[in-house]
Amino acid sequence: MLLNLEGIAPEDWKYTSLSEVLSRKYTLGEKVKAEGSFLPGFKSILVVNGYAENLSEATETDSSLPFVKLNSQFSPGSLELTLTPDLPVHIVYVTKGNDVSSSPVFSSPRCDVKGEGLLVESFIGEGAYLNCPVTTFEVSPNKRIEHVRIIEEAGDHISAVLSKLNRDSYFSSTVFSFDGKLIRNDVVMTLAGENAFGVLNGLSIGNTSQHIDNNTVIDHQVQNCESRELYKGIYDDNSKGVFGGTIIVRPDAQKTNAIQSNRAILLSDDSTIDSRPQLKIWADDVKCTHGATVGKLDDNALFYLRSRGVPIKLARAMLIKAFASEVKVSNRAISDLIEEKITNKLTK
Amino acid sequence: MLEVKDLHVEVEGKKILNGLTLKIGAGEVHAIMGVNGSGKSTLASVIAGKDGYEITKGTILFEGKDLLEMEAEERAHLGLFLAFQYPVELPGVLSSYFLRTAFNATREARGEAPLSVVEFSKYLKERASFVEMDEELLKRAVNDGFSGGEKKRNEILQMAVLDPRFCILDETDSGLDIDALQIVARGVNKLRAANKSFLVITHYQRLLNYIVPDFVHVMIDGKIVKSGGKELALELEEKGYTWVRENVA
Numbered sequence: 001m002l003l004n005l006e007g008i009a010p011e012d013w014k015y016t017s018l019s020e021v022l023s024r025k026y027t028l029g030e031k032v033k034a035e036g037s038f039l040p041g042f043k044s045i046l047v048v049n050g051y052a053e054n055l056s057e058a059t060e061t062d063s064s065l066p067f068v069k070l071n072s073q074f075s076p077g078s079l080e081l082t083l084t085p086d087l088p089v090h091i092v093y094v095t096k097g098n099d100v101s102s103s104p105v106f107s108s109p110r111c112d113v114k115g116e117g118l119l120v121e122s123f124i125g126e127g128a129y130l131n132c133p134v135t136t137f138e139v140s141p142n143k144r145i146e147h148v149r150i151i152e153e154a155g156d157h158i159s160a161v162l163s164k165l166n167r168d169s170y171f172s173s174t175v176f177s178f179d180g181k182l183i184r185n186d187v188v189m190t191l192a193g194e195n196a197f198g199v200l201n202g203l204s205i206g207n208t209s210q211h212i213d214n215n216t217v218i219d220h221q222v223q224n225c226e227s228r229e230l231y232k233g234i235y236d237d238n239s240k241g242v243f244g245g246t247i248i249v250r251p252d253a254q255k256t257n258a259i260q261s262n263r264a265i266l267l268s269d270d271s272t273i274d275s276r277p278q279l280k281i282w283a284d285d286v287k288c289t290h291g292a293t294v295g296k297l298d299d300n301a302l303f304y305l306r307s308r309g310v311p312i313k314l315a316r317a318m319l320i321k322a323f324a325s326e327v328k329v330s331n332r333a334i335s336d337l338i339e340e341k342i343t344n345k346l347t348k
Numbered sequence: 349m350l351e352v353k354d355l356h357v358e359v360e361g362k363k364i365l366n367g368l369t370l371k372i373g374a375g376e377v378h379a380i381m382g383v384n385g386s387g388k389s390t391l392a393s394v395i396a397g398k399d400g401y402e403i404t405k406g407t408i409l410f411e412g413k414d415l416l417e418m419e420a421e422e423r424a425h426l427g428l429f430l431a432f433q434y435p436v437e438l439p440g441v442l443s444s445y446f447l448r449t450a451f452n453a454t455r456e457a458r459g460e461a462p463l464s465v466v467e468f469s470k471y472l473k474e475r476a477s478f479v480e481m482d483e484e485l486l487k488r489a490v491n492d493g494f495s496g497g498e499k500k501r502n503e504i505l506q507m508a509v510l511d512p513r514f515c516i517l518d519e520t521d522s523g524l525d526i527d528a529l530q531i532v533a534r535g536v537n538k539l540r541a542a543n544k545s546f547l548v549i550t551h552y553q554r555l556l557n558y559i560v561p562d563f564v565h566v567m568i569d570g571k572i573v574k575s576g577g578k579e580l581a582l583e584l585e586e587k588g589y590t591w592v593r594e595n596v597a
């Protein structure tokens with residue numbers, strides 16, 4: 001089948017070309033066997049090609065994102081998850097693609113999350129495929145949800161993380177983009193109840209010809225909410241990073257406090273980053289700041305380390321990791337795992 | 349120990365060092381004094397091995413070995429140390445990890461076994477107390493958010509830990525109040541030894557009251573124009589750099 005996308009907003013896809021993704025013929029992912037490895041102490045859920053046990057019928061979302069619609073259309077069903085504070089959940093999504101000579105697999109897992117607690121989502125796979133997962137969060141009044149996503153795909157990954165924060169709630173989402181030929185994350189956070197606090201963080205590490213696009217939207221709909229956003233990227237070889245950061249402050253959203261930061265380092269001459277912060281502010285009594293920086297590894301810092309005897313390769317790795325370490329995860333088991341993955345990625 | 353001969357250095361086509369010659373023996377403390385912009389930090393950086401300088405002429409030998417052929421880290425492994433005029437802040441790099449990595453890289457380069465985390469942390473304590481400094485600084489990221497005085501103290505602390513044989517102190521006194529200056533000077537004096545040499549770069553004579561040099565050199569426009577004993581520093585303080593300039597001319 002060919003993907004039939006409706007309602008593509010060209011300005012949202014300015015730096016990421018879909019021509020290759022849309023030119024391919026796909027076969028729908030089937031229910032097959034696979035294995036995943038899980039964080040100890042977490043409730044583990046395995047999703048393969050979008051299939052898992054106890055799926056409910058996927059409901060429509062109110063998102064107009066084209067790939068979200070596509071997900072609703074093809075998803076085998078929705079994983080309905082109610083988090084509890086005492087048992088964090090780890091979902092491993094496996095996509096079993098086809099070998100490169102035949103048509104790639106299209107997979108569209110869907111997960112709808114509520115309750116309170118910690119959810120980790122890992123994405124792995126093999127072969128040729130396009131994975132289009134959608135995860136939605138409804139954070140009830142006074143509840144707190146933390147979300148961590150680790151992307152290590154073999155194929156392409158075009159995903160959405162949609163969250164709605166109600167009164168006095170807290171939500172944080174941290175997206176680690178490590179592997180995947182084309183990665184596009186649409187992270188949309190809606191602050192819909194007063195005194196909500198939302199955090200969107202991300203760390204992308206690209207090499208070879210990877211293309212990693214994080215398109216984020218923070219929508220302040222009501223007054224007295226705060227949001228924090230930090231997206232960092234490290235790009236080597238001829239990889240390409242894209243960051244879109246839109247902050248909307250609606251007319252009713254007085255006393256909004258929003259801070260956004262996007263920082264990238266380019267390790268090679270052929271790597272690039274396009275950063276596009278956008279503030280759309282319709283209220284007058286608000287505090288919104290945004291900043292974007294792009295740089296190389298600091299020569300002075302590198303010399304400082306080397307002058308103390310640290311060999312150049314190690315010195316570079318130390319500085320890159322230090323840069324990455326600002327994107328933090330509070331859970332120790334996850335942060336250890338992330339650190340290991342960063343080390344692996346950087347020494348590849 | 350260190351021999352700089354007729355050194356000419358350019359940066360981006362601009363001549364900064366113009367035939368600088370300097371010889372420092374084992375156990376000696378030399379001071380270089382000079383106004384801002386005379387090329388003192390450039391000399392320090394070139395000895396330590398920073399990239400970006402064009403050495404158009406001259407040599408630098410360390411115990412007979414050609415330093416200009418070596419990378420910065422190789423020079424450190426030989427026992428060279430530069431206390432920076434402007435120490436770099438490294439947020440996210442933990443001091444103790446950084447120092448252990450540097451220390452063990454040096455040991456490995458010398459064919460010695462690295463120290464374990466536990467061994468090293470014990471050694472770190474010993475060295476900090478040897479130079480009478482608080483190891484509190486080492487529990488933070490390297491120089492991250494440090495005050496000017498803390499940064500300078502941290503340089504001396506790192507020097508004590510890495511235990512080099514040839515140390516360059518680049519304006520370690522600048523920005524220090526008298527108490528901090530004494531702490532730093534005391535640390536340096538404790539590290540003085542028959543097999544260690546120091547090159548103390550300073551703008552003012554004040555530091556040399558505490559770290560008393562064997563030789564004093566005056567640098568103008570990338571060249572040493574006058575050398576003498578420690579009394580030269582006092583004379584310079586009294587009569588000013590114009591006096592040297594006029595006497596040389």
Ligand SMILES: Nc1ncnc2c1ncn2[C@@H]1O[C@H](COP(=O)(O)OP(=O)(O)O)[C@@H](O)[C@H]1O
Nearest residue numbers: 359360364382383384385386387388389390391
């Ligand atoms: N990286 C550089 N690029 C251009 N000019 C430089 C650079 N480093 C130093 N200089 C110039 O070289 C001269 C000497 O500088 P420096 O060695 O820092 O002097 P000092 O330490 O004695 O104050 C100054 O005129 C300075 O502007």
Ligand SMILES: [Mg+2]
Nearest residue numbers: 388389433519
């Ligand atoms: Mg200087």
